[in-house]
Amino acid sequence: MNVKVINNYSKLKPCLFSLPISLLAAITLFLYHKDSLHTDKYVQIQKDIFFFINYNLGQFPDIVYNLTQLGDASIILSVLSIFILYAPRMWESLISASLASFVFSVGLKNIFRVPRPAVVFDNNCFVIIGKKAVGYASLPSGHSITVFTTFTVLLFAFMPERLSYKILWVLSIIITGLIIAFTRVGVGAHYPLDVIIGSIIGYISGLAGIFISRKYRIWAWVNNKKYYPVFILSIVACFVSLISQIIDKNLIILYFVLICPIVPFYKMAYAFIKR
Numbered sequence: 001m002n003v004k005v006i007n008n009y010s011k012l013k014p015c016l017f018s019l020p021i022s023l024l025a026a027i028t029l030f031l032y033h034k035d036s037l038h039t040d041k042y043v044q045i046q047k048d049i050f051f052f053i054n055y056n057l058g059q060f061p062d063i064v065y066n067l068t069q070l071g072d073a074s075i076i077l078s079v080l081s082i083f084i085l086y087a088p089r090m091w092e093s094l095i096s097a098s099l100a101s102f103v104f105s106v107g108l109k110n111i112f113r114v115p116r117p118a119v120v121f122d123n124n125c126f127v128i129i130g131k132k133a134v135g136y137a138s139l140p141s142g143h144s145i146t147v148f149t150t151f152t153v154l155l156f157a158f159m160p161e162r163l164s165y166k167i168l169w170v171l172s173i174i175i176t177g178l179i180i181a182f183t184r185v186g187v188g189a190h191y192p193l194d195v196i197i198g199s200i201i202g203y204i205s206g207l208a209g210i211f212i213s214r215k216y217r218i219w220a221w222v223n224n225k226k227y228y229p230v231f232i233l234s235i236v237a238c239f240v241s242l243i244s245q246i247i248d249k250n251l252i253i254l255y256f257v258l259i260c261p262i263v264p265f266y267k268m269a270y271a272f273i274k275r
Contacts (some may be wrong), residue, residue: 005157057186060128066253068183071143081261088223090157097209101149114139135188144181144198152206228268
């Protein structure tokens with residue numbers, strides 16, 4: 001599996017950045033054309049579509065609230081913890097990509113300072129699921145960045161060879177990612193463009209992580225059993241965090257996620273002891 005990941009990553013070209021950059025440029029030009037580069041106009045131009053998506057997704061609160069948890073980095077990385085053992089090269093890229101996505105998310109939120117829907121609109125006019133998101137950190141959606149950063153690393157790591165399978169794989173990853181990302185509109189935390197822009201930035205972050213780890217091998221120690229305690233402690237921290245969230249939210253998806261790191265935790269602990 002690790003050999004497949006290495007081979008797939010070695011085939012990637014920098015021109016892959018052209019599409020997301022073009023999409024961001026197109027969105028910027030659209031907002032400029034609509035005179036919506038200012039915060040107030042940016043919010044108002046999306047008002048109707050926000051209410052439409054929020055209302056329709058809000059009809060399925062349990063599904064939306066469960067799915068939106070996958071935008072939490074600690075949760076989605078817990079699900080993928082098994083690949084530390086079988087595809088460490090993917091995790092090298094994932095670490096670099098996650099750091100890049102964190103910088104993008106924090107930096108852009110502080111630059112744009114767009115108010116959340118709950119700050120702008122009457123809270124009785126739209127659906128709010130879970131804890132109300134407030135403040136001025138709506139653009140871009142951090143959950144969307146996390147989802148597409150992770151999914152991009154997965155997308156290219158396990159890209160099939162046959163064209164028909166490749167098309168199905170790409171479509172399934174994109175559609176799944178967008179479904180999870182748009183739950184942020186469903187819970188009333190973000191506007192649609194926050195999610196779209198966040199998804200594009202996540203794709204860029206994922207690609208950046210792949211190219212950085214491919215060139216510099218900063219995280220080559222991931223495959224060294226000597227450093228397994230780093231991941232063991234991280235998994236323990238995730239367990240604690242997940243149990244805390246289960247107590248607080250009691251969501252089905254959290255129980256599933258809690259099970260995912262058990263196998264890698266056992267195998268890494270056993271391998272470290274026996275090395």
